[in-house]
Every structure is written in structure tokens, then in C-alpha cells.
Amino acid sequence: MNTIWADREGVHDAIADPDQAVAWLRAVGPRLTPSAPAVGAWLDAERPAGAGETAARLRDLRNALRRLAAEATEDPRPDAQSAIATRDAALAALNEACSATPVWTTLHWPSGGDPTRIVRTGDLAGQAVVAMLAGQAVDVFTGDMRAQLRGYLAPGCVLYFVKQHPRREWCSAGCGNRARVARHYQRHRATRTNPES
Numbered sequence: 001m002n003t004i005w006a007d008r009e010g011v012h013d014a015i016a017d018p019d020q021a022v023a024w025l026r027a028v029g030p031r032l033t034p035s036a037p038a039v040g041a042w043l044d045a046e047r048p049a050g051a052g053e054t055a056a057r058l059r060d061l062r063n064a065l066r067r068l069a070a071e072a073t074e075d076p077r078p079d080a081q082s083a084i085a086t087r088d089a090a091l092a093a094l095n096e097a098c099s100a101t102p103v104w105t106t107l108h109w110p111s112g113g114d115p116t117r118i119v120r121t122g123d124l125a126g127q128a129v130v131a132m133l134a135g136q137a138v139d140v141f142t143g144d145m146r147a148q149l150r151g152y153l154a155p156g157c158v159l160y161f162v163k164q165h166p167r168r169e170w171c172s173a174g175c176g177n178r179a180r181v182a183r184h185y186q187r188h189r190a191t192r193t194n195p196e197s
Helices: 018-031 037-044 051-073 087-098 125-142 144-148 173-193
Strands: 004-007 010-013 103-108 116-121 149-151 160-162
Touching (some): 018 051, 037 116, 051 087, 051 125, 051 160, 087 125, 103 125, 116 125, 125 144
Antiparallel strands (some): 103 116
């Protein structure tokens, strides 16, 4: 969801083109569960086949997740709005991403060795990686994490985060620091404009 981010220059898309999308997938690849050898090989390729289609699927998935996160958190931020306008369209996009390519596990048990789990995918590894991400998103929205999902309501922030500590109020340390600095500035500005208070 957080491949959309904002700074002083505006709102940015970290997966706007195929090269950016593949770079992002390479960065998060080690966190994919389950991980499939075909996906790893696809990500390791210099020019992964179907990267443009994968980038488009990834953006569709991201937009669906942002719509669902906005609904789950009752997010009022206009800058955080998704390109997908309705919950039903977001659910359809998420479910389509989940079913894009089958992912299944097999048991490998060599004679004299320990059994291991191997994840297999359909023919298109780019679609499989998007399907894996979609499956993880389903886990977020159907599990305990949904209640901890938050949209940080600081001015200009468009990120979502999972609140893992009771005192956490912001999406990142940098955003929290900016919020503290802004509060400090507002307090000092109010004191200067109204010295009798």
C-alpha cells in the first residue's frame, strides 16, 4: 500500500514504471511468503519477462489495497485516496490478483535426507509474485492486523501502518519527528502571538 508516498514536492508512485516495480519487488522479495524458486529466478533476471504487465497488476493490487485500507480505517485524507473508487471494485481487483497464477506447495523428501517444502507456481512468475502479495494482503484484512491498521493523519502523509505499540501514533520515525516539530512550532508561534496566555 505504501508504494504511494508524499514529500514536499507532492505525492509519488514508487512503482510507476516496470523498472521501478521490479526494483521494488526485488527489495521485498525476501519477505514473500511462501517464496517460490521460479519467482526468485524471475526477480534475478536482468530483464524479467512480462515486467510491464506485472507492474500494471501490481499497481492495480496496490490501488485495491489502499481502497480497502481506507475503508478499514475510515481514512478521511483526500491525498490518500485510491484510484479505485468503490469497495466492490477493490475486492474484485484483489481477488483477481489472488487467482492470477496458482501457487502451491510440494513435499521434497530425498532418500536419506530430511523432507522440505518447495513452493511451485504457474508459468508466469511475475503474476505469481503479485498473487503472493495479494494473498498476504488477504491475511492482513482477515486477521488480527486489520484492527491495528492505521492511516497517519499528519498533513501531507498518505501512508498506512500497522500499530504494533500502544503509544505509536505515526507511520515512521521521520513522520513522527515532523509532527513533533510542527507541534513545537505551533506552541511557540501561539506564545509569540498571544504572550499573555
